Amino acid sequence: MPRGRAGARRGAQLGAGLVLYAASVALLVHPALGSMPWDVLSQGVARVTGWTFGTTTVVISLVVLVCWVPLRQRPGVGTAANVLVIGALVDPFLALAAMLPEPLPLAVRVAMVVLGVGVNAVATGLYVGARLGPGPRDGLMTGLVARTGHPVRWVRGAIEVLVVAAGWALGGTVGLGTLAYALAIGPLVHVLLPRLTVPTEG
Template identity: 65%
Template sequence: MDIQSTRAHPEAVTVILGAARRTAQLLLGLLAFALSMAMLLHAGQGGMPWDVLHQGVVRRTGLPFGAVVVVTSVLVLLAWVPLRQRPGIGTVANVLVIGATVDPFLALLARALPEPGLAAQVALALGGIVLNGAATAAYIGSRMGPGPRDGLMTGLVARTGWPVRWVKTAIEVVVVLLGWALGGTFGWATVVYALGVGPVVQVAARWLAPSLRGRAAGGPRPATVA
């Protein structure tokens, strides 16, 4: 018994430490994701595709940005049902952490940079894109469940067999057009984000999401990973 207990103890410690590391990576990744959203929004040069929609809804309803993010996330999760997607702890954390922290980050940036000049706007937008890519790799690399919007994409890929890049592009074009029609800000940063965040995720995945390394973005394999 003593020998078996001695052998089992290091394994249990390894499991606990691994779970703690993944949880910390998930939470830090989601906090960084919320901060990156706030940076792009405060820059005023165009938000991420989904944030163009969120911003349009905010301007039409007057609701807090975080509340709109949560409501949109819940509606997207309902679309998971026919797609037979299963949420994880990370899915729930994605909704709650980002929804709860994006407004405080926006308020913090508004106090720190009440009227950013053009140079500051560009720096905020580019910094937000880079931070978002690293944050995405972090929370996906935790392997605790995809975010609502990632799950929608991977579910559609699994059900239709279409390439990830087509499904992702179609979803984001639709939400950008709808958000722009509602009054959301579409700008150069939206385009740069769409073109540049993928390479940033790929680079960050070398350290934060090893399971994504070497995976091409055009085939169905990344959907399985996510």
Template identity: 60%
Template sequence: MASTQVQVDLSLLSMRFRPLARFPQLVGGLLLYGASLALMVRADLGLSPWSVLDQGISERFGVSMGAASALVGVAVLLAWLPLRQRPGVGTVANVLLIAISVDATLALLPPVEGLALQVPLLVAGIALNALATSTYVGARLGPGPRDGLMTGLHARTGTSVRLVRTSIEVCVLAVGWSLGGTAGLGTVLYAVAIGPLTQACLPFTAVRVKKDLCP
């Protein structure tokens, strides 16, 4: 009987620390995500909609790309309040680590010129972004601010996720472009490729858990 109790206690302890074991995957995914954004910035052929906004804010107000990303992330988190979304550790880490990573990568990676370098850099950035997205989402430690906004609006309005996401990204893209962000071929390629690529990566990165005692 005592042995059974010890086994149960150890099992509960293991379940309690499962999220902690997934934390390195979360951190790695977010750092890679920031690096992927920096690759697309250096390619200078068009960014993802949210990065167009970040870059526009960076250009208009003279802050770094990472700082702009963090400011947008905090603003989006404030928009969660009326939507009654609950952040996780991954949500906070998303704001901080992506900002640090994108600025660090931009500092290390100089601008490039010529399509022979720009196109491969763009493709690498999009592919790495998909892998990074599936990695941090697969850790299951809380949605990013932008993902939570999408799911929150979907839950509150009953509108399809596809329509909510498209509407948000069109608005974000328009505002970012008006502020001076770069939209172009890379923006279109990102929109077409990121979904299928992320879906293809998820089976290899998603953590399969039955139930965690702490989120």
């Protein structure tokens, strides 16, 4: 773990980013208008197994980490924190969302999706910008890019198509939120990440 002022900032950014990431998951899942690609898979697996969404997220993260081994990816502090913090907070955030009056008007559900995408972009910029290790899914993508030589956009696209298809087949929700996330997250993170990355010391 880095020390000094920059190290403190990186740790704070990591924590804030992961908390916001868990909140963004709830904002996108609760309206039932379509979730982020990996969350579609988590929904489907949770539906089949009866596990909570948070438990399912942790299990899938651990399975993905096993896939790092042949790719020779190395986890960092941020990798472990990603699994533990998001997995621990998703269920409480979903429980808070469930306290909203039902049925929610469509306009409110759409607003939650838009807010969820925005919060997720900020969260991603914060935790990636902390430079303390990629999340399991990001590490899988970068590992495959390094091993295959294919462009990031194609590798990420192929992974997300596969997980969405698998999640949808298992009962996960695909819809407006999934499409909005796919179209918006790349450009948003592209703008935010340079501004949120902690500079190297020296």
